[in-house]
Amino acid sequence: MTILYLLILVSMSCDVYSFGILMIETFTRIRPSDEIFTGDLSIQRWISDSFPGELHKVVDSNLVQPGDEQIAAKMQCLLSIMELALNCTLVRPDARISMKDALSTLKKMRLQLVSSRH
Template structure:
C-alpha cells in the first residue's frame, strides 16, 4: 500500500533468469499501449542494475480477458467486443481522461440513448448522417448491441450468436434501404 492509501501490486523481475531483461522491456512496451483502463494502471517502475520492477495499481477483478470469479470465458470476449463497438462509434477510448471519475464509456453511451445520442457519438459521424432519420435509428440499434455485449454482469451479456444475428439484421435493413 502506498502512503496515500492506494493498494498496489508489484511485479519484480528475477534477473537470474535468462532473457529477463528482454521480458521486462516487452512487458513495459505492452503496458504502455494498453487501451482499456480496467486492465492495468502503471503507477511507477524501477529499472537499475540491481532490480527491475513495475508498481501497478491493485485492481481486484479489474481485468476485462476474466469474469468476477477470475476465470476466462466467452462472456469476457463479448464484453471486449461491446466496448470495441462503442469505441468505433464514439471515437472515445475507455482510457480517455473524461472517464477518470465514476463515468465510463458504457455509462456515457447508455445515458445518451435514445434522445441525446449526439452527446456520445463521434461528431463527424453525426454530421454525416444527421439528414437521415433512418441512419440515426440504425446507429441506435448498433449501440444497443454494444451495450448488451458489455453488460456489467457476465450472465446478463448477450451471446455471440445473437450479436451476429442482430448485426446481420441491421446490415440487411441498411442494404434494403439503399444505404450501402
C-alpha cells in the same frame, strides 16, 4: 459445473464484453481510458446515459452530418449498434448477449440499413 465449463463461460463473456467496448470505441472515437472518464463515469455509462435521446451527442460527428439525406436511417442504425454494444457490456456476464446473437443482430441491422437506402 466443471471448472472447464466455468472457464469457457467466463472467456466467452469477456469476449462479448470486449466486442461491445470495441463497437463503442469505433462509433464514438473515444477510448475507455479517455480523461473524461473519471469517478463512476465509464464509457458504458456515458453511452447508457445518452441512450437513446442524446446519442447524437456522443457518436462520431463524421457519421451523421446535418443535411444528410440518410440521417434518419443512419441514426436508427447507430441506435441499434449502441443498444447491442450496451447488451454486450452488461455488468453481469450471464446477462450479456451471446456472440451468436450479436452476429445475428448485426446481420439484421445491415439488411435494414441496405433496404433503407433503396
